[in-house]
Amino acid sequence: MKKLILIILLNFFLINKSQALIEVDITRGNLDPLPIAVSPLHVDIKSETYKEMKIKDLGDKISTIIENNFRSTGLFNPLKKEAFVQKPDIAHLKPRFEDWRLIKAQALVTGKILIKDGKLKVEFRLWDLAAAKEMTALAFTTTPSNWRRVAHIISDKIYERLTGEEGYFDTRIIYVAESGPKSQRVKKLAIMDQDGAKTKYLTLGNELVLTPRFNPTNQMVTYMSYFRNMPRVYLLDIETGTQEVVGNFPGMTFAPRFSPDGKKIVMSFAKDGNSDIFTMNLETRVVEKITDHSSIDTSPSFSPDGKFIAFNSDRSGLQQIYVMRSDGSGVKRITFGSGIYGTPVWSPRGDLIAFTKMRKGKFYIGVMRTDGTGERLLTENFYQEAPSWSPNGRVIVFYRETKSGLKGEGFTAKLWSIDITGYNERQLKTETDASDPSWSSLLSK
Amino acid sequence: MIRSLFYSLSFHLLMILLTILSLPFMLREPIDLPPIVSVELIQISDKTNIPYAPKARKIIEETKKMEEERLVSEQAPPAAKAKEKPDKIPLPNEKKEEKQIVKKKQNPEEVKPEIRQSSEFEKKEIIDTNQIAALIDKAKEEEAVKQKKTDKITQSSQKNSFATGLTLSEEDALRAQIFGCWSVPLGLPYDEDLLVRIKLSLKKDGTIMKSEILDHQRMNRPGQKFYKVLAESALRAVRLCQPLKVPPTGYDKWKDIQLNFNPTEMLKG
Numbered sequence: 217m218k219k220l221i222l223i224i225l226l227n228f229f230l231i232n233k234s235q236a237l238i239e240v241d242i243t244r245g246n247l248d249p250l251p252i253a254v255s256p257l258h259v260d261i262k263s264e265t266y267k268e269m270k271i272k273d274l275g276d277k278i279s280t281i282i283e284n285n286f287r288s289t290g291l292f293n294p295l296k297k298e299a300f301v302q303k304p305d306i307a308h309l310k311p312r313f314e315d316w317r318l319i320k321a322q323a324l325v326t327g328k329i330l331i332k333d334g335k336l337k338v339e340f341r342l343w344d345l346a347a348a349k350e351m352t353a354l355a356f357t358t359t360p361s362n363w364r365r366v367a368h369i370i371s372d373k374i375y376e377r378l379t380g381e382e383g384y385f386d387t388r389i390i391y392v393a394e395s396g397p398k399s400q401r402v403k404k405l406a407i408m409d410q411d412g413a414k415t416k417y418l419t420l421g422n423e424l425v426l427t428p429r430f431n432p433t434n435q436m437v438t439y440m441s442y443f444r445n446m447p448r449v450y451l452l453d454i455e456t457g458t459q460e461v462v463g464n465f466p467g468m469t470f471a472p473r474f475s476p477d478g479k480k481i482v483m484s485f486a487k488d489g490n491s492d493i494f495t496m497n498l499e500t501r502v503v504e505k506i507t508d509h510s511s512i513d514t515s516p517s518f519s520p521d522g523k524f525i526a527f528n529s530d531r532s533g534l535q536q537i538y539v540m541r542s543d544g545s546g547v548k549r550i551t552f553g554s555g556i557y558g559t560p561v562w563s564p565r566g567d568l569i570a571f572t573k574m575r576k577g578k579f580y581i582g583v584m585r586t587d588g589t590g591e592r593l594l595t596e597n598f599y600q601e602a603p604s605w606s607p608n609g610r611v612i613v614f615y616r617e618t619k620s621g622l623k624g625e626g627f628t629a630k631l632w633s634i635d636i637t638g639y640n641e642r643q644l645k646t647e648t649d650a651s652d653p654s655w656s657s658l659l660s661k
Numbered sequence: 662m663i664r665s666l667f668y669s670l671s672f673h674l675l676m677i678l679l680t681i682l683s684l685p686f687m688l689r690e691p692i693d694l695p696p697i698v699s700v701e702l703i704q705i706s707d708k709t710n711i712p713y714a715p716k717a718r719k720i721i722e723e724t725k726k727m728e729e730e731r732l733v734s735e736q737a738p739p740a741a742k743a744k745e746k747p748d749k750i751p752l753p754n755e756k757k758e759e760k761q762i763v764k765k766k767q768n769p770e771e772v773k774p775e776i777r778q779s780s781e782f783e784k785k786e787i788i789d790t791n792q793i794a795a796l797i798d799k800a801k802e803e804e805a806v807k808q809k810k811t812d813k814i815t816q817s818s819q820k821n822s823f824a825t826g827l828t829l830s831e832e833d834a835l836r837a838q839i840f841g842c843w844s845v846p847l848g849l850p851y852d853e854d855l856l857v858r859i860k861l862s863l864k865k866d867g868t869i870m871k872s873e874i875l876d877h878q879r880m881n882r883p884g885q886k887f888y889k890v891l892a893e894s895a896l897r898a899v900r901l902c903q904p905l906k907v908p909p910t911g912y913d914k915w916k917d918i919q920l921n922f923n924p925t926e927m928l929k930g
Contacts, residue, residue, distance in 0.1 A: 221675065237860070239919045240832055244927050245843030245898065291847055322844065322897060344893065346900040351893075380890035381848030610848070637847075 249293035250378065251320050252286060254279045256297065257327035257338065258304040266331045269360050274329055275304065278338065281367035282325065282374070284411060285385045288633075289375070289611075290640030295321055308341065313348040321345055325374060336360040340370050342377055352377045364413065369660050384606040385410060388656045389613060390428045390437055390454075393417060394629055394649040405439060407454060410606075410655070412645035418452065427471045427602075428452075430656045432520075432564070433478040437654075438462070440472060449483065451498070462496065463503075470514045471559075475542075476522045482506070484514040484527070493527055493544075506544040517569075518542065519562045519586070526550075526560035526569055526586075537571060539586065550588030559601055562586070564657075565609035568636065572601040572614075581614050583636055594638040607657045611635055613644065615651040827908065827915060834906045843898035845924045846890045857892045857922040859899065865912050867904030872896060875919070895922040 257275035264272040286292035300307075301315040308326040316324050327340035339355040354373055356366050365386060372383025393406035393415075405418040405425045419425055419441075428439035437452045449462040449472045462472075465485045472483035475495070482495045493506040493516045507513045511531035518525055526539050532549060535556045540547040551557040555575030562569055566586070573580040573593065579600045582593040600616035613633045620626040629651045631644040644650075827835070849855060858875040874880070874896065880889040899905070899920065907915055 237917055237919050238827055238915055239921055240827070240835055240839075242836060242839050242843065242895075242898075242920055242922045243924070244840045245845035245894075245922075245924060246841060247845060247847070250844050322901070344897065346897040347893075378890065379846050379848040380887035608848075 249291055250322055251293045251295055252323045252325065252378075253295045253300060253316055253319065253321040254283050254286070254325045255300060255302070255307045255327070256304050257329050257340070258308050260328065260330035263329065263331035266334075266336075266360055271329060271331060271336075271360065274336075274363055275327075278327070278329070278363060278367040278370070279325070281364065281411070282371045285368065285371040286375075288411070288642065290635055291379065295319055308339075311343055311345075313343070313345050316343075316345050323351075323374075323378060325370075327370070331360065332357075334360075336363060336366070338363070338366045338370070340373075342374050364409065365659070368409070368411075372658070372660070381610060382608040382658070384608050384611065384655075384658070386659050387607060388435075388454075388659070389604075389631070389644070389653050390418075390430060390656070391615075391631060391646070391650045391653040392425055392428065393646070394651060395421075398627065405437075405452075406646075406648075406650070408646065410644075415647050418454070418457070427652055429471070429473045429654045431474045431478040432476055432657050433474075435656065435659070436474075436478065438472045438474060438481055440470075447485075449481070462498070463501070471516075473517055475518050476520050482516040482518060482525060484516060493525070495542075506542075507540070507547070508544070513538075515559050517561045520564055520566045524562075524586075526562055528558050528560065537569070537588070550586070551584075551591075552588070553591060559603065561603055561605060563605050563609040564607055568609070570603040570605060570612050572603065581612060581634065583612070592638065594634050594636070595632075595641055600632070602652050604654045606633075606655050609636070613653045613655055615653060617651075831906075831908045838902050838906045839898055839920065842902040843922070844894060845927065846887075846894050849887050849891060849924065849928060851925075851928055853887070855888075855891060855923055855925050855928075857888070857895045859892075859895055859920045859922065861899060861905075861918050861920065863905065863907060863916055863918060867907045869899060869903050869905070872899060891922070891924070895920070898922075 256279045259272050259275045264270075283294040286294050299319045301318070302312055304326065305328075307324070308328050311324055311326060322345055324343040324345055325340060326343070327338060329339075330337050335357050336359065337355060337357045339353070341353040342351045343349070344351045352373065354370075356369060358366055368386040371385040375381070375383035375385070387410045388407055389410055390405065390407045393404045394401055395404075396402045402421040403425050404421040405428055406415055407418060408415040424442045426440040426442075428437050430437055435454045437454060439450055439452065441448055441450055446464055448464055451460045451462055452458070462481065465483075470484045470491070472481045474481055479499065480495045480497050482493065484491050484493050490510060491512045491514055492508060493513050494503050495506055496503045506516075506525065507527070507529075509529070509531055511529050512535075513527055513529045513531075516525050516527040523542055524539055525542050526537060528535050529538050530536075531538075535558055536549055537551045537557045537560045538547055538549050550569075551571075553573070555573050557571050557573050559572045560569050561571070563583075568583045569586055570581065570583050573582055578596055578598065580593040581595050581600060581603050582591055584591040594612070595614075597616050598618070600614055603612045603614045605612060611633050613631055615629055616632050617627050617629045620628045629649040631646055631650045631653050632641060633644055634641045644653075860873045860875055861869055862871040864870050874892045877892070879885055880892055882888075
């Protein structure tokens with residue numbers, strides 16, 4: 217009997233032992249940019265020239281744009297092409313994974329270009345080199361002149377597949393292009409691809425333009441312009457170039473911005489000597505007063521669900537950021553730090569608010585949660601402001617003025633971008649000086 | 662009748678006893694205990710964990726001996742020297758004890774300046790490498806006692822101490838290796854469950870025979886796109902890392918191993 221109990225007892229413990237699986241917790245990894253190889257896209261021999269376009273070069277050009285896009289994120293490290301062993305055509309069919317792993321690549325992009333019935337067809341494949349398998353493969357057909365956009369769309373798809381976030385490469389940035397001395401500054405509305413290519417000027421520069429803002433749902437822009445010293449709010453359709461005056465507003469008008477559904481604009485203007493926040497329905501043109509306070513309320517920005525509005529106000533003395541419901545009720549102050557806070561912009565993801573902070577003669581661009589907690593100042597300089605979010609809520613573009621000339625008598629204004637982690641600050645290439653950027657939503661959405 | 666009742670009662674009692682004894686094996690403690698091992702120390706280099714592996718330590722000691730013999734051949738044998746040293750070192754107090762445990766994660770010869778600066782106590786220690794070696798031995802003994810007494814060990818080490826699989830040092834070696842291979846995707850949401858459990862079947866040389874994502878059905882759920890990216894990055898890490906740094910012995914214990922990838926702390930920090 218004793219033996220029996222002993223055997224049962226022993227068995228029980230042995231079973232327990234054999235079932236226990238060793239577990240190891242991995243709570244850290246590296247945040248180094250992911251090494252990625254972008255092989256030049258292979259161009260079909262029959263499609264090397266089309267009309268006057270050299271399709272032959274497109275393979276290289278598209279891969280270079282993809283590389284530049286990846287490099288600009290700070291999350292990827294595109295490897296040098298000289299190290300590539302396999303030719304593009306073979307790599308696209310079936311890459312030799314060992315060869316690519318040898319140059320320490322973790323992901324590989326291959327592709328093929330051909331012209332079919334006057335249309336450009338671009339295929340690409342993304343390979344996971346460690347697992348030796350294809351991660352995604354897509355083909356796009358478009359007019360040959362559209363090849364740049366294809367490169368951006370491919371970048372977006374790869375970015376999304378590798379990071380789990382939506383991309384932001386097939387987008388544009390509208391800004392105020394500036395030139396001339398400070399006293400006679402010429403300000404034109406300009407638009408470019410997010411990588412700085414294809415700059416187009418939308419106004420002639422006869423009138424002062426300010427605060428262009430994209431509609432989050434389509435390619436419409438609202439901006440302010442002074443016509444005979446009277447501030448006017450305009451709507452501009454970028455695709456067709458048509459402009460329309462939304463209205464003349466008295467006194468100082470500030471920063472019109474679209475609601476998330478694009479049906480309203482929210483702005484602030486001074487009525488009876490006091491600046492408040494108003495919305496205007498673009499269909500009915502009905503103006504509604506949202507705040508009614510003796511203080512100066514400016515810079516309104518909708519939350520992406522349209523339920524809240526963040527704005528500046530000096531009702532507590534110094535200018536701080538407040539949040540209220542979109543009907544004006546439930547006003548709540550969210551910033552309490554030292555310094556002056558301004559230009560709140562709600563992230564398209566809805567989780568953060570970007571802002572400009574002025575403290576002790578310095579300007580900071582920062583982000584915080586929508587309740588004002590978790591304030592993080594991302595960048596510091598003598599003059600910088602007007603943050604605008606990339607459509608995925610990952611990157612912020614803003615402008616910065618710096619002194620120029622030998623004695624610092626002049627100044628230049630440039631666009632800069634920074635990741636919300638505070639890393640990867642970089643200047644965007646613009647043809648002229650630039651200010652007041654606004655980032656569009658994805659064009660291909 | 663009474664006899665059978667007695668048997669029944671005693672068997673029932675036995676079963677209850679066994680359940681009480683064995684259930685803790687299945688317990689999953691919440692991940693709120695900070696790990697003993699500081700990451701900076703682990704990440705110094707691959708060599709940091711070598712003193713743990715008994716075989717590797719023997720080799721180091723042998724080479725040390727050989728070197729010392731070569732340099733000062735007429736001096737007393739180094740073994741005697743090593744014995745003397747521990748006695749010279751004062752018994753560490755409670756706080757210092759903790760330090761020592763952390764200390765033993767490093768290869769004494771690989772200590773980097775930034776770590777030296779971390780505390781006065783360590784500064785003193787680093788003067789003589791032999792002393793450190795002695796300290797390490799001591800720390801190891803003390804740690805074994807401490808392990809039984811204290812609950813302040815990581816979740817996985819607690820599990821493993823029951824499982825008698827990997828020692829803490831072996832586990833650290835493996836963990837440090839995978840830290841280096843894992844490129845954490847940066848677009849992860851902060852407020853979601855980011856735990857990816859991967860079960861591996863390993864060969865004796867540490868290469869992977871089979872890998873399996875334990876919650877793979879979650880990858881295809883709507884709104885869980887990030888999970889797929891995260892799980893793939895974890896799989897990529899183990900594949901890039903192979904052969905994994907596994908102990909030379911005890912294959913049966915570690916031939917199947919589960920890795921719990923969770924970047925939450927890292928992203929929040």
